Amino acid sequence: MVLAPAVRKFALTTHVTTSVGWLGAVVAFLALAVDGLTSQDGQTVRAAYLSMEALGRYVLVPLAAASLFSGLVQSLGSSWGLFRHYWVLTKLLMTVFATVVLLAYLRTLSYLADVATSGNGEGVLPSPSPVLHSGAALVVLLVAAVLSVYKPRGVTAYGQRKQRQASAQSQQRHA
Amino acid sequence: MADRPARSEQDNHPVPLPVTGAPRWVKVFGLAALALLLLMVLAQLVGGGKHGPGRHLGLPAADGTAAVVAAAAGHADEDGR
Numbered sequence: 001m002v003l004a005p006a007v008r009k010f011a012l013t014t015h016v017t018t019s020v021g022w023l024g025a026v027v028a029f030l031a032l033a034v035d036g037l038t039s040q041d042g043q044t045v046r047a048a049y050l051s052m053e054a055l056g057r058y059v060l061v062p063l064a065a066a067s068l069f070s071g072l073v074q075s076l077g078s079s080w081g082l083f084r085h086y087w088v089l090t091k092l093l094m095t096v097f098a099t100v101v102l103l104a105y106l107r108t109l110s111y112l113a114d115v116a117t118s119g120n121g122e123g124v125l126p127s128p129s130p131v132l133h134s135g136a137a138l139v140v141l142l143v144a145a146v147l148s149v150y151k152p153r154g155v156t157a158y159g160q161r162k163q164r165q166a167s168a169q170s171q172q173r174h175a
Numbered sequence: 176m177a178d179r180p181a182r183s184e185q186d187n188h189p190v191p192l193p194v195t196g197a198p199r200w201v202k203v204f205g206l207a208a209l210a211l212l213l214l215m216v217l218a219q220l221v222g223g224g225k226h227g228p229g230r231h232l233g234l235p236a237a238d239g240t241a242a243v244v245a246a247a248a249g250h251a252d253e254d255g256r
């Protein structure tokens with residue numbers, strides 16, 4: 001179902017702002033992760049891991065969910081569709097994967113924040129894990145952004161079938 | 176360059192495109208994703224396959240930072256913060 005132009009623009013605006021916001025939040029998270037990993041000051045390290053948990057839970061997760069949902073609305077409400085073009089399908093898979101990993105990683109973030117608060121678990125902090133995960137997330141989101149702008153060619157088998165059906169219906173109407 | 180379905184000017188309906196396979200960039204992406212997935216599975220197997228927060232954590236700090244963090248946490252608790 002193709003949405004009305006005004007609704008489509010709203011969905012597109014929502015999708016762009018939440019997706020770019022997600023990317024920016026990951027950059028901020030990466031900065032905290034690097035600081036937590038490299039700082040020699042215990043208070044700074046502790047603050048970094050506490051901040052990462054808050055950033056992950058209250059910023060990254062809502063933005064990821066909003067980006068995914070608005071992307072679904074945007075694609076289903078336009079002629080692009082969700083499964084017709086490879087660039088859309090690839091973005092969908094990458095976004096779902098990144099969101100699932102983020103949700104699973106919240107447990108790690110909570111654990112690291114607990115260690116930072118309690119001071120127990122010697123040897124746990126500092127940890128390279130947040131740096132690795134946020135670095136990988138940054139790559140995934142950048143690739144998604146590139147796909148969004150460049151929209152590389154490629155229609156899926158499903159998309160080609162839909163195009164043939166639409167063409168056949170058009171020919172029948174004019175026959 | 177996007178490949179929106181071509182539309183005839185007279186009736187604004189899509190012109191059927193020839194059936195083609197996946198473009199090269201999709202195949203490259205797919206291979207890269209598969210390689211990463213295999214890497215993750217290997218990492219799981221090598222790491223004992225344990226789930227939970229501990230499986231991702233790296234080696235203990237060698238520079239005494241962990242002790243400083245513990246001391247800072249203890250100091251903060253004493254101050255009631």
